Amino acid sequence: AQSVAQPEDQVNVAEGNPLTVKCTYSVSGNPYLFWYVQYPNRGLQFLLKYITGDNLVKGSYGFEAEFNKSQTSFHLKKPSALVSDSALYFCAVRPPRGNNRLAFGKGNQVVVIP
Amino acid sequence: EADIYQTPRYLVIGTGKKITLECSQTMGHDKMYWYQQDPGMELHLIHYSYGVNSTEKGDLSSESTVSRIRTEHFPLTLESARPSHTSQYLCASSELTGSYEQYFGPGTRLTVT
Incomplete structure (x- = not known):
């Protein structure tokens, strides 16, 4: 079965500094990978996905993620963090065939310090 | 924002009451899902549906039930x-x-x- 690990509970970063949120995955076959963001009292919002092609994926709000097959990682990055980026971030994976069920990581709280 | 709606947003209710949580979407999507999110943030799939009259239990056992009579509507009870x-x-x-x-x-x- 597929699984995702987000090793850090909370990521603290100063405003203007680069932001990285880590994600490693386990799945049979080539993975479909996703990042979602959740603001307080809201549902999850889709940020970006990797299905195939270029390993560097660009998404919403200036976020990008790099797929690394050898390290089974899909880290989320932003070159310059904003206070408004403070939120909960979820990584998710699903296998290329079978059902459309996503396996989510436990989430990372990102705190951007002014 | 995606066109998927849930009501109510907040519900406080006493033990033993029957409740139905509503979910509807206007995107014509065939697949729908219910997740339970712990206070500690983690998401657990409790039900999903591939289309009308299709319902399946998810990874986390739940005492709730779901129905899918219309494509756009997936209530949880x-x-x-x-x-x-x-x-x-x-x-x-x-x-x-x-x-x-x-x-x-x-x-x-x-x-x-």
Whole structure:
């Protein structure tokens, strides 16, 4: 079965500094990978996905993620963090065939310090 | 924001009451999902549906039930609410094939006293 690990509970970063949120995955076959963001009292919002092609994926709000097959990682990055980026971030994976069920990581709280 | 709606947004209810959490989407998606989100943030799939008259149990055992009579509507029902049902419930939908990402509603925060 597929699984995702987000090793850090909370990521603290100063405003203007680069932001990285880590994600490693386990799945049979080539993975479909996703990042979602959740603001307080809201549902999850889709940020970006990797299905195939270029390993560097660009998404919403200036976020990008790099797929690394050898390290089974899909880290989320932003070159310059904003206070408004403070939120909960979820990584998710699903296998290329079978059902459309996503396996989510436990989430990372990102705190951007002014 | 995706076109997926959940009502109510917040619900406080006493033990033993029957409740139905509503979820509807206007995107014509065949697949719909219910997730339970712990206070500690983790998401657990409790029900999903591939289309009308299709319902399946998810990874986390739940005493709730679901129905899918119309494509756009996927309500979740608890026959007898208990304090252990206190949680955030998130509904999502996706296309049957293609882009694969799931679109989430705003959630219902349920408190059972």
